[in-house]
Amino acid sequence: MVRTALTALCLLMAFATGAQAQNQPPVVAITQIVEHPALDAVHQGIRDELAEQGYKPGESVELMFESAQGNAAIASQIARKFVGEQPDVIVAIATPSAQTAAAAARDIPLVFSAVTDPVEARLVESLEIPGANITGVTDMLPLEKHIDLLQRVMPEAKRIGTVYNPGEANAVALVNQLEKRLAKRDLELVKAAATKTSEVLGAARSLVGKVDAIYLTTDNTVISAVEAVISVGERADIPVFAADTATVARGAVAALGFDYYDVGRQTGAMVARILSGTAPADIPVETVEELSLFVNPAAAERMGITLPAAVVEDAAEVVSE
Incomplete structure (x- = not known):
């Protein structure tokens, strides 16, 4: 009888924990190689697009943000820290942050932004079919x-x-x-x-x-x-x-x-698609035209x-x- 009660109690606690986890908002972790106006505009664009699509920080999504202050070693530390937190999506702004995040996040969806040549940087196999867990927005210059x-x-x-x-x-x-x-x-x-x-x-x-x-x-x-x-x-x-x-x-x-704020909005829309269930491998890398x-x-x-x-x-x- 005692064992049956204990079993029931454990099941109840597990159910409660699972229900609580289901009610928790998704987590998006943003890593940025350095803070300067263009990349800051990307960051703001991502936040604004997510909010417009119903992912409001502190309410329907939890946002984490770290800047590497231009240091590749710090970017690697941030990537490992984020992987340990197990967010739903990692967003990497600029090539160095994207490369370190890609090396660390093998199973977590990764969206890069403001990366000039994601193929040359070995982030994706091709722009049309990125493969694996990575996609994003390239700012290849004209x-x-x-x-x-x-x-x-x-x-x-x-x-x-x-x-x-x-x-x-x-x-x-x-x-x-x-x-x-x-x-x-x-x-x-x-x-x-x-x-x-x-x-x-x-x-x-x-x-x-x-x-x-x-x-x-x-x-x-x-x-x-x-x-x-x-x-x-x-x-x-x-x-x-x-x-x-x-x-x-x-x-x-x-x-x-480009208007890098628009690059951020484009990136944010991609993140929203992934949060809604689309796999990164099914989203081609996008370019900026205007x-x-x-x-x-x-x-x-x-x-x-x-x-x-x-x-x-x-x-x-x-x-x-």
Whole structure:
């Protein structure tokens, strides 16, 4: 009789625990390699899209967030910590965070965002059929259009400089593609390496006297310290162009790029699909199509050039200082 009562009690407790677990909101863990305006906009877009789709933080979804502060080792620690928490979905913003999360989260759905080349980064097998537990949104840059913009503003430029982190797969892939595309137009790419933000200023200074203009990709190390590059451009009359539109408000001459908030919204919609039961392997990697031109005429003047009136007229946003 006692044994029967104990058995019944155990079953009741198990049922209660299971019912409580079923009533708990899903958990989404977001890891971000570093905090800067573009990636912060992705993060905010994810949160807003989830809320709009009924996943409100603190109510119908629990959100966890960690920034690696630009440190790959910390990104790995965050990934392992999140895997231990067993969230329903892990969201990784930028290539380094996505790679470390992919290495740690073998059985947890993973959605990456703002990853330039997910195939080259070995996150997915292909964009159409990602496979395994991973999918996401790529921000592969339209490099040809960026070069078109630079030549439209500075048709006489022959040597283009760039600062990049050779330890970041995203950055290396972009620089390699950029070099090939510039060569086809008889333009030379001059590269300066910076493995951490404290090296960005020195790398930018090394380009003085060697280049006619500087073009920056979405390299997270460099964009986190972009003011250092801009200060060099202003002192040496070297116009700085960027792939990240948020960089224009920080002092770049012009950028033709995505609205990273929209990238976040697109990512958030993908996360919502997974929370609703769709497997990541069944969701093709999505790309961003819409581009916006941002210009900063005052920054151009400080770097020794005047933006053509037609370029300013075409801009979606003219930054005034």
